[in-house]
Amino acid sequence: xxxxxxxxxxxxxxxxxxxxxxxxxxxxxxxxxxxxxxxxxxxxxxxxxxxxxxxxxxxxxxxxxxxxxxxxxx
Amino acid sequence: xxxxxxxxxxxxxxxxxxxxxxxxxxxxxxxxxxxxxxxxxxxxxxxxxxxxxxxxxxxxxxxxxxxxxxxxxxxxxxxxxxxxxxxxxxxxxxxxxxxxxxxxxxxxxxxxxxxxxxxxxxxxxxxxxxxxxxxxxxxxxxxxxxxxxxxxxxxxxxxxxxxxxxxxxxxxxxxxxxxxxxxxxxxxxxxxxxxxxxxxxxxxx
Numbered sequence: 001x002x003x004x005x006x007x008x009x010x011x012x013x014x015x016x017x018x019x020x021x022x023x024x025x026x027x028x029x030x031x032x033x034x035x036x037x038x039x040x041x042x043x044x045x046x047x048x049x050x051x052x053x054x055x056x057x058x059x060x061x062x063x064x065x066x067x068x069x070x071x072x073x074x
Numbered sequence: 075x076x077x078x079x080x081x082x083x084x085x086x087x088x089x090x091x092x093x094x095x096x097x098x099x100x101x102x103x104x105x106x107x108x109x110x111x112x113x114x115x116x117x118x119x120x121x122x123x124x125x126x127x128x129x130x131x132x133x134x135x136x137x138x139x140x141x142x143x144x145x146x147x148x149x150x151x152x153x154x155x156x157x158x159x160x161x162x163x164x165x166x167x168x169x170x171x172x173x174x175x176x177x178x179x180x181x182x183x184x185x186x187x188x189x190x191x192x193x194x195x196x197x198x199x200x201x202x203x204x205x206x207x208x209x210x211x212x213x214x215x216x217x218x219x220x221x222x223x224x225x226x227x228x229x230x231x232x233x234x235x236x237x238x239x240x241x242x243x244x245x246x247x248x249x250x251x252x253x254x255x256x257x258x259x260x261x262x263x264x265x266x267x268x269x270x271x272x273x274x275x276x277x278x279x
Contacts, residue, residue, distance in 0.1 A: 009147040016150035023154055026161045030168075041105050041256055045164075048263035052160045055153065055270035058278060062150045067278045071137030071213070072146040 016063035024056035101253050108257045112264050115227075119268055122223065123275065126216035133212060141213040142203045149277045152195035153269060156228070159188035160266035163235075167259045170242075173249045182239050185262065189232045196225050220272055227265050234258055 031049040034042060061067040130136055137143075166181035203217075238258045241247060247255055 009145070012147040012151045016147065016154050019151070019154040019158060023158045023161055027157070030161065030164050040102070040109070041260060044109065044260060045263065048160070048260075048267055049164070051267045051270055052157055052263070055157045055266065055273065058270065058274060059150050059153045059157065062146055062153075062273075062278060065146075068146055069144070069277050069279050071141060071144055072149075072277055073143040 013063045016059055020056050020060040020063060024053055024060065027053035027056060097251055097253075104253055105257070108260065112260065115264070116268075119220075119223070119271075122216075122220050123271065126220060127275065129212045129216065138211055138213055141211070144217075144277055145199060145202060146277055148195060148199055149273060152192055152199075153273045155188050155195065156192045156266055156269050159185045159192065160263055162188060163259050163262045167255055170247075170249070170252055170255055175242075178242070179239065182235055186232055186235050186239075189228055189235070189262075193225060193228055193232075196221065217276060221276070224265070224268055224272055227268070231262050231265050234261060 027049050031046060031053065034046055034049065037046070058067065162181050163185045166178050166185060169175075169177040169181060200218075203214075235258055238255055241254065
Protein backbone atom coordinates (compact mmCIF):
# COMPACT_ATOMS: atom_id res chain seq x y z
CA UNK A 1 0.00 0.00 0.00
CA UNK A 2 2.84 2.35 0.89
CA UNK A 3 4.56 1.40 -2.36
CA UNK A 4 1.48 2.29 -4.41
CA UNK A 5 1.18 5.66 -2.62
CA UNK A 6 4.84 6.40 -3.33
CA UNK A 7 4.37 5.54 -7.01
CA UNK A 8 1.26 7.73 -7.26
CA UNK A 9 3.12 10.61 -5.61
CA UNK A 10 6.04 10.09 -8.01
CA UNK A 11 3.71 10.24 -11.05
CA UNK A 12 1.99 13.33 -9.63
CA UNK A 13 5.35 15.05 -9.23
CA UNK A 14 6.40 14.28 -12.80
CA UNK A 15 3.09 15.61 -14.16
CA UNK A 16 3.36 18.70 -11.94
CA UNK A 17 6.90 19.33 -13.18
CA UNK A 18 6.08 18.97 -16.88
CA UNK A 19 2.79 20.90 -16.77
CA UNK A 20 4.35 23.51 -14.48
CA UNK A 21 7.09 24.21 -17.04
CA UNK A 22 4.46 24.46 -19.82
CA UNK A 23 2.24 26.83 -17.80
CA UNK A 24 5.24 28.95 -16.75
CA UNK A 25 6.35 29.51 -20.35
CA UNK A 26 2.80 30.06 -21.61
CA UNK A 27 2.20 32.71 -18.91
CA UNK A 28 5.57 34.33 -19.59
CA UNK A 29 4.95 34.48 -23.36
CA UNK A 30 1.41 35.84 -22.85
CA UNK A 31 2.87 38.49 -20.55
CA UNK A 32 5.48 39.41 -23.14
CA UNK A 33 2.83 39.70 -25.87
CA UNK A 34 0.60 41.89 -23.67
CA UNK A 35 3.44 44.01 -22.35
CA UNK A 36 2.65 47.10 -24.44
CA UNK A 37 -1.14 46.94 -24.06
CA UNK A 38 -2.82 49.97 -22.50
CA UNK A 39 -5.88 50.41 -20.28
CA UNK A 40 -6.74 49.65 -16.67
CA UNK A 41 -7.84 46.04 -17.13
CA UNK A 42 -4.79 45.24 -19.28
CA UNK A 43 -2.47 46.43 -16.51
CA UNK A 44 -4.33 44.15 -14.08
CA UNK A 45 -4.06 41.30 -16.59
CA UNK A 46 -0.29 41.79 -16.79
CA UNK A 47 -0.01 41.68 -13.00
CA UNK A 48 -2.14 38.54 -12.88
CA UNK A 49 -0.08 36.81 -15.60
CA UNK A 50 3.15 37.63 -13.76
CA UNK A 51 1.74 36.12 -10.55
CA UNK A 52 0.50 33.11 -12.53
CA UNK A 53 4.04 32.55 -13.84
CA UNK A 54 5.35 32.89 -10.28
CA UNK A 55 2.80 30.29 -9.08
CA UNK A 56 3.84 27.87 -11.83
CA UNK A 57 7.50 28.40 -10.87
CA UNK A 58 6.72 27.64 -7.20
CA UNK A 59 4.83 24.49 -8.25
CA UNK A 60 7.88 23.39 -10.28
CA UNK A 61 10.14 23.88 -7.23
CA UNK A 62 7.65 21.98 -5.04
CA UNK A 63 7.47 19.09 -7.50
CA UNK A 64 11.25 18.57 -7.29
CA UNK A 65 11.30 19.03 -3.48
CA UNK A 66 13.38 22.21 -3.59
CA UNK A 67 10.59 23.95 -1.67
CA UNK A 68 8.59 22.12 0.98
CA UNK A 69 6.83 23.44 4.09
CA UNK A 70 7.13 22.08 7.61
CA UNK A 71 3.85 20.17 7.76
CA UNK A 72 3.93 18.42 4.40
CA UNK A 73 4.46 14.85 3.36
CA UNK A 74 7.55 14.66 1.10
CA UNK B 75 -20.68 20.28 -34.17
CA UNK B 76 -23.80 21.14 -32.20
CA UNK B 77 -21.94 23.88 -30.39
CA UNK B 78 -20.75 25.31 -33.70
CA UNK B 79 -24.24 25.59 -35.17
CA UNK B 80 -25.71 27.12 -32.01
CA UNK B 81 -22.77 29.49 -31.77
CA UNK B 82 -23.20 30.84 -35.25
CA UNK B 83 -26.98 31.02 -34.87
CA UNK B 84 -26.50 33.08 -31.72
CA UNK B 85 -24.25 35.61 -33.38
CA UNK B 86 -26.07 35.90 -36.69
CA UNK B 87 -27.33 39.40 -37.29
CA UNK B 88 -25.05 41.45 -35.06
CA UNK B 89 -21.64 39.86 -34.48
CA UNK B 90 -19.80 43.00 -35.55
CA UNK B 91 -22.29 45.54 -34.19
CA UNK B 92 -20.50 48.75 -33.23
CA UNK B 93 -20.66 49.79 -29.55
CA UNK B 94 -23.21 52.51 -28.75
CA UNK B 95 -22.37 55.71 -26.87
CA UNK B 96 -23.84 54.50 -23.55
CA UNK B 97 -21.68 51.37 -23.69
CA UNK B 98 -18.53 53.36 -24.35
CA UNK B 99 -19.30 55.79 -21.53
CA UNK B 100 -20.04 53.13 -18.92
CA UNK B 101 -17.48 50.47 -19.85
CA UNK B 102 -14.62 51.92 -17.81
CA UNK B 103 -16.92 52.44 -14.83
CA UNK B 104 -18.07 48.82 -14.94
CA UNK B 105 -14.47 47.60 -15.05
CA UNK B 106 -13.58 49.84 -12.11
CA UNK B 107 -16.61 48.62 -10.16
CA UNK B 108 -15.60 45.02 -10.72
CA UNK B 109 -12.02 45.76 -9.66
CA UNK B 110 -13.39 47.27 -6.43
CA UNK B 111 -15.32 44.07 -5.82
CA UNK B 112 -12.08 42.11 -6.31
CA UNK B 113 -10.26 44.40 -3.87
CA UNK B 114 -12.99 43.78 -1.27
CA UNK B 115 -12.62 40.04 -1.82
CA UNK B 116 -8.86 40.42 -1.47
CA UNK B 117 -9.36 42.14 1.89
CA UNK B 118 -11.53 39.22 3.03
CA UNK B 119 -8.86 36.68 2.08
CA UNK B 120 -6.08 38.83 3.56
CA UNK B 121 -7.87 38.97 6.93
CA UNK B 122 -8.07 35.20 7.14
CA UNK B 123 -4.51 34.72 5.87
CA UNK B 124 -3.04 37.11 8.45
CA UNK B 125 -5.12 35.52 11.22
CA UNK B 126 -3.79 32.09 10.22
CA UNK B 127 -0.18 33.29 10.05
CA UNK B 128 -0.50 35.06 13.42
CA UNK B 129 -1.88 31.94 15.11
CA UNK B 130 0.76 29.79 13.47
CA UNK B 131 3.65 31.95 14.60
CA UNK B 132 2.42 32.42 18.16
CA UNK B 133 1.78 28.72 18.77
CA UNK B 134 3.98 26.08 20.39
CA UNK B 135 5.93 24.98 17.32
CA UNK B 136 4.76 23.96 13.89
CA UNK B 137 3.15 21.67 12.83
CA UNK B 138 1.11 21.07 16.02
CA UNK B 139 1.25 17.53 17.42
CA UNK B 140 -1.31 15.21 15.85
CA UNK B 141 -1.93 17.43 12.85
CA UNK B 142 -2.26 15.49 9.58
CA UNK B 143 0.49 15.91 7.00
CA UNK B 144 -0.40 17.67 3.75
CA UNK B 145 0.20 15.92 0.44
CA UNK B 146 2.68 18.14 -1.44
CA UNK B 147 2.68 16.08 -4.65
CA UNK B 148 -1.11 16.25 -4.96
CA UNK B 149 -1.09 19.96 -4.14
CA UNK B 150 1.61 20.62 -6.77
CA UNK B 151 -0.31 18.91 -9.60
CA UNK B 152 -3.56 20.49 -8.42
CA UNK B 153 -1.95 23.94 -8.40
CA UNK B 154 -0.57 23.48 -11.89
CA UNK B 155 -4.05 22.47 -13.09
CA UNK B 156 -5.52 25.68 -11.67
CA UNK B 157 -2.70 27.86 -13.02
CA UNK B 158 -3.13 26.15 -16.39
CA UNK B 159 -6.82 27.06 -16.34
CA UNK B 160 -5.75 30.70 -15.97
CA UNK B 161 -3.72 30.35 -19.16
CA UNK B 162 -6.60 28.69 -21.04
CA UNK B 163 -8.99 31.47 -19.95
CA UNK B 164 -6.51 34.02 -21.22
CA UNK B 165 -6.46 32.20 -24.58
CA UNK B 166 -10.28 32.18 -24.61
CA UNK B 167 -10.44 35.97 -24.26
CA UNK B 168 -7.66 36.51 -26.80
CA UNK B 169 -9.51 34.35 -29.34
CA UNK B 170 -12.69 36.34 -28.75
CA UNK B 171 -10.77 39.56 -29.37
CA UNK B 172 -9.44 38.07 -32.62
CA UNK B 173 -12.97 36.94 -33.56
CA UNK B 174 -12.24 33.21 -33.50
CA UNK B 175 -15.52 32.04 -32.06
CA UNK B 176 -15.02 28.28 -31.97
CA UNK B 177 -11.55 28.55 -30.47
CA UNK B 178 -12.99 30.81 -27.77
CA UNK B 179 -15.68 28.22 -26.97
CA UNK B 180 -13.13 25.39 -26.84
CA UNK B 181 -10.76 27.26 -24.53
CA UNK B 182 -13.49 28.36 -22.11
CA UNK B 183 -14.86 24.79 -21.93
CA UNK B 184 -11.32 23.56 -21.18
CA UNK B 185 -11.06 26.21 -18.44
CA UNK B 186 -14.29 24.98 -16.86
CA UNK B 187 -13.07 21.36 -17.01
CA UNK B 188 -9.73 22.28 -15.41
CA UNK B 189 -11.55 24.21 -12.67
CA UNK B 190 -13.70 21.16 -11.96
CA UNK B 191 -10.56 18.98 -11.89
CA UNK B 192 -9.00 21.32 -9.33
CA UNK B 193 -12.08 21.05 -7.12
CA UNK B 194 -11.97 17.24 -7.42
CA UNK B 195 -8.33 17.31 -6.29
CA UNK B 196 -9.31 19.45 -3.32
CA UNK B 197 -12.02 16.96 -2.35
CA UNK B 198 -9.49 14.10 -2.52
CA UNK B 199 -7.18 16.02 -0.19
CA UNK B 200 -10.08 16.79 2.17
CA UNK B 201 -10.98 13.09 2.27
CA UNK B 202 -7.38 12.22 3.23
CA UNK B 203 -7.20 14.92 5.91
CA UNK B 204 -10.63 14.17 7.37
CA UNK B 205 -9.07 11.23 9.26
CA UNK B 206 -6.89 13.60 11.33
CA UNK B 207 -9.52 16.33 11.63
CA UNK B 208 -10.23 15.70 15.33
CA UNK B 209 -6.72 16.60 16.50
CA UNK B 210 -5.88 19.29 13.98
CA UNK B 211 -6.95 22.35 16.05
CA UNK B 212 -5.82 25.69 14.66
CA UNK B 213 -4.26 23.98 11.68
CA UNK B 214 -7.58 22.46 10.65
CA UNK B 215 -9.48 25.68 11.27
CA UNK B 216 -7.06 27.75 9.20
CA UNK B 217 -6.59 25.23 6.42
CA UNK B 218 -10.21 24.29 5.89
CA UNK B 219 -11.52 27.85 6.24
CA UNK B 220 -9.11 29.33 3.72
CA UNK B 221 -9.05 26.50 1.19
CA UNK B 222 -12.82 26.04 1.60
CA UNK B 223 -13.43 29.73 0.94
CA UNK B 224 -11.14 29.56 -2.09
CA UNK B 225 -12.86 26.38 -3.30
CA UNK B 226 -16.20 28.16 -3.05
CA UNK B 227 -14.80 30.96 -5.22
CA UNK B 228 -13.62 28.39 -7.78
CA UNK B 229 -17.08 26.79 -7.72
CA UNK B 230 -18.70 30.22 -8.28
CA UNK B 231 -16.17 30.85 -11.05
CA UNK B 232 -17.15 27.64 -12.82
CA UNK B 233 -20.81 28.70 -12.72
CA UNK B 234 -19.83 32.23 -13.82
CA UNK B 235 -17.87 30.94 -16.83
CA UNK B 236 -20.65 28.52 -17.76
CA UNK B 237 -23.15 31.40 -17.73
CA UNK B 238 -20.78 33.49 -19.88
CA UNK B 239 -20.46 30.63 -22.36
CA UNK B 240 -24.25 30.26 -22.54
CA UNK B 241 -24.64 34.02 -22.99
CA UNK B 242 -22.19 34.02 -25.90
CA UNK B 243 -24.13 31.17 -27.48
CA UNK B 244 -27.29 33.30 -27.16
CA UNK B 245 -25.54 36.25 -28.81
CA UNK B 246 -25.43 38.50 -25.74
CA UNK B 247 -21.87 39.57 -26.54
CA UNK B 248 -20.50 40.76 -29.85
CA UNK B 249 -16.91 40.97 -31.05
CA UNK B 250 -16.88 44.65 -30.15
CA UNK B 251 -18.94 44.56 -26.91
CA UNK B 252 -17.65 41.95 -24.50
CA UNK B 253 -16.99 43.61 -21.14
CA UNK B 254 -18.64 40.66 -19.36
CA UNK B 255 -16.08 38.27 -20.83
CA UNK B 256 -13.22 40.54 -19.77
CA UNK B 257 -14.57 40.69 -16.22
CA UNK B 258 -15.05 36.91 -16.12
CA UNK B 259 -11.40 36.46 -17.15
CA UNK B 260 -10.31 38.93 -14.46
CA UNK B 261 -12.27 36.98 -11.84
CA UNK B 262 -10.72 33.67 -12.90
CA UNK B 263 -7.21 35.14 -12.78
CA UNK B 264 -7.99 36.52 -9.33
CA UNK B 265 -8.96 33.04 -8.10
CA UNK B 266 -5.68 31.69 -9.53
CA UNK B 267 -3.59 34.37 -7.86
CA UNK B 268 -5.23 33.79 -4.46
CA UNK B 269 -4.22 30.13 -4.80
CA UNK B 270 -0.57 31.15 -5.37
CA UNK B 271 -0.64 32.71 -1.88
CA UNK B 272 -2.54 29.82 -0.24
CA UNK B 273 -0.30 27.21 -1.86
CA UNK B 274 2.75 29.07 -0.58
CA UNK B 275 1.62 29.49 3.03
CA UNK B 276 0.19 25.98 3.49
CA UNK B 277 2.55 23.81 1.47
CA UNK B 278 5.81 25.72 1.02
CA UNK B 279 6.21 27.76 4.23
